[in-house]
Amino acid sequence: MDGKKLENEDFLISLCRELAHIGRFTVLREGFVRFENQGFTAFLVLSESHLAIHTWPEHDIAFIDILSSKDISEEEVENMRKHLFENSITVLTLKKSAENIPF
Numbered sequence: 001m002d003g004k005k006l007e008n009e010d011f012l013i014s015l016c017r018e019l020a021h022i023g024r025f026t027v028l029r030e031g032f033v034r035f036e037n038q039g040f041t042a043f044l045v046l047s048e049s050h051l052a053i054h055t056w057p058e059h060d061i062a063f064i065d066i067l068s069s070k071d072i073s074e075e076e077v078e079n080m081r082k083h084l085f086e087n088s089i090t091v092l093t094l095k096k097s098a099e100n101i102p103f
Contacts, residue, residue, distance in 0.1 A: 004057070006040065006055040006056070006057040006060065006061075006062055007038075007040065007055075007057045009032050009034070009040070009042070012032065012040060012042035012053055012055065013030060013032060013042050015042070015053060016030065016042050016043065016044045016051055016052075016053055017030075017044070019051055019064070019066070019080055020044055020046065020051055022076055022079050022080050023051075023066065023068070023072055023076050023080070024076070025044075025046045025047070025048050025051065025068065025070075026046060026047040026048065027044050027045075027046060028044075028045045028046060028047055029044070029045040030042075030043065030044045030045070031043050031045075038056065038057055038058050039054070039055055039056050039057065039058075040053075040054075040055045040057070041053065041054050041055070046068070048068040048069045048070050049067040049068050049069055050065070050066075050067050051064070051065070051066045051067075052064070052065045053065075
C-alpha cells in the first residue's frame with residue numbers, strides 16, 4: 001500500500017468505514033491517532049467489538065485488526081481483501097471455541 005495513503009487520516013477512516021460496511025458491522029465511534037515519529041492508528045468501535053488499522057508509512061505497511069463477536073464469512077473476508085489490497089496480504093482468522101472461551 002502506498003505510504004502516502006498510510007499518512008492520510010481521511011483515507012484511513014474511510015478504509016475502516018468501508019471494511020465495516022463489507023463486514024456488516026455496526027459502528028458506534030471512530031477515532032484516529034497520529035504517533036510522534038511516524039505511524040497512525042485509525043479505529044472504529046463496533047457494537048460487535050472493534051476494527052483498527054495500524055500503519056507504518058515509512059515501510060508502506062498496514063495491519064488491520066478486526067475483532068468481532070459475530071462470525072465473518074469467508075466471502076466477506078475475501079471481499080475485504082479484493083477491495084482494499086493490491087499487494088501481498090495474509091489473513092489470520094481465529095474462531096472462538098466453546099471449549100476454550102468462557103462466553
